[in-house]
Amino acid sequence: MDKKLFKLLLIALFSVSAFANSNSDINLLDLYKDLHSNPELSYKEFETSKKLSLILEELGYEVTNGVGGNGVVALLKNGEGKTIMLRADMDGLPVEEKTGASYASRTKTLNDEGQEVFTMHACGHDVHMTVLIGAAQYLIQNRSDWSGTLMLILEPAEEVSGGARNMIKDGLFTRFPRPDFNLALHVSSGMETGKVGYLPGWAMANVDSVDIIVKGLGGHGAYPHTTKDPIVLSAQIISQLQTIVSRQIAPTDPAVVTVGSIHGGTKHNVIPNEVKLQLTLRSYTDEVRNATISSIKRIVRGAAIAAGLPEELYPTVTLKDEYTPAVFNNPQLVEKLKVSFEKSLGKDNVKKVSPVMGGEDFGMFGRVEPIIPTALFWLGAVNKNIYEKAVREDIVLPSLHSDLFLPDAEPTLETGVKAMTGAALDLFNES
Ligand SMILES: [Zn+2]
Ligand SMILES: [Zn+2]
The missing domain is CATH 3.30.70.360 (Alpha-Beta Plaits)
Incomplete structure (x- = not known):
């Protein structure tokens, strides 16, 4: 096994021993459960952004808060090379969680009308944030393995399609180094854990x-x-x-x-x-x-x-001016990601998926002229046994935004961190 892959596998264990050279290791599963139990609605991600920006600062990133609202930009300038942006979104939804998980959200927050509503991470943005922190930790602790500028962003208000627009308006691509590539993942409620899905071209509507x-x-x-x-x-x-x-x-x-x-x-x-x-x-x-x-x-x-x-x-x-532009996955970038995922996850765990008519305002980051090659990939989040049973018995699985949607946290995070970290390393290191 090559040395880099071995390190990536260690990350997956979420154990302190995976980062024996550091005193400030983050237990990703605990962080995920904490985020899952404490969701905040769009434009109200105050505590979430504070919590994560502190973690990034402690890890050693140069952190700017308040970019386009509750947006956070964390930079790691690590010598000559490309700039790569990794994005996670932070907002939850006004949904009452019915998953029965021990860490299920019972949080209520005020909506725009001033009503108290149950709030849930029903779109898996808690997974996205935890994977981003996992990648942040790995990439700073192993900075001798790559060079370039890593730009991590935490986007607010994705569900209402305001966050990306506001961050861009607030100078995301002018006040900070302009990325050569923009990358994001989204959990998939129709794919088993351990797998990722890729798709060149139009991916979301x-x-x-x-x-x-x-x-x-x-x-x-x-x-x-x-x-x-x-x-x-x-x-x-x-x-x-x-x-x-x-x-x-x-x-x-x-x-x-x-x-x-x-x-x-x-x-x-x-x-x-x-x-x-x-x-x-x-x-x-x-x-x-x-x-x-x-x-x-x-x-x-x-x-x-x-x-x-x-x-x-x-x-x-x-x-209405809540327009969400389609996500266009740059085909050359997707080809590179596919090669990288096959290396870090194995060929059987990387599959081409079909486009959907759902929306994701990540597309907006790929619309700013001159166009930055941009790609979003899907991260399987369904427990393997549940997935196999659903296929066998033709059961419809809870979709994203469902009050029953619950990622199988540990293997989902493990695969997400491996895929995201491996992709970033390969893009930094390509000649
Ligand atoms: Zn959503
Ligand atoms: Zn989402």
Whole structure:
């Protein structure tokens, strides 16, 4: 076994003896459980960022807090070479944990509306943070094995798609060394522990939220001819929206138009003045994204004209500014990662996965001109026995964001640290 791989394997033991040359070793499993029990909502990651920035400082990193809100940037300048950015996100979700784990979260925090809500790391960001700390520890303790600049970032507010944008706006790529590569991982609720998934090209989708207000002229339900019924108009619009993906976008270009909420009216026999629709849109390319938005605008306008509404009562279409850009995995970088993962985890544990229409605002880091090669890979988090049983018995596993999602912590962290550390070392050391 080569020396480097052996050291990486030692990390996985999470034991003090793995770092016999250091007095400040971090037990990653304890850190993970602590983070898991104490989640914080988006924009409210105050304690999490404080805790982790202290750990990074103690390890010897040059730490800057408050980058784009609760964001943290930790630098290790270790001689000539490339700059590599590793990213972990910090926020939890307003979900009441039902996993039954001994370290399950019972934490309640205030949401934006001032209500106390149960909070859970249901998207595995606690794994992401712990892996980042594991990699931070290994790479500083073994700094003689590589040279370059390591840039670790802790991103706030990923779930609401604000963190990456705010960190970039606050000078992530101008105040700090500009990375040659951006790397991140995300836990997978559909892959067993010990494995990682890679994918070149589009990996996760553009996400847009759209509000439509369908207006009308209300009145008595028994005299519909004296009204302009926004409920019937909404029904027509919703039906026509289904033709965007099926008839207007090329079948080879993935896209989703989902009407997730519809609200209108108060009573059986009253035709209301308006109906509100909320949509989520998904796509990969800017072209498909723009075409979908234009189609929606055209369809609602056309339906209003056909209903004989005056122009001031045409529906309004508002594109919310929570836009999450698609994640595009740089194919050359992914090829390098694949080789590196096969080396650190074994060929059988590295698999190519399919793209998904979920969103991740990590994509934003790969959108800043001049474009930095960027890639996100998936980290298997499902207990092996549970995974095998699910495959055998055709059971659907709890997805990310589910109140039952619980990574099998130890092997997940072990694989994450090995994969992330190995990738960083190989990228630093490539000629
Ligand atoms: Zn999530
Ligand atoms: Zn996530």
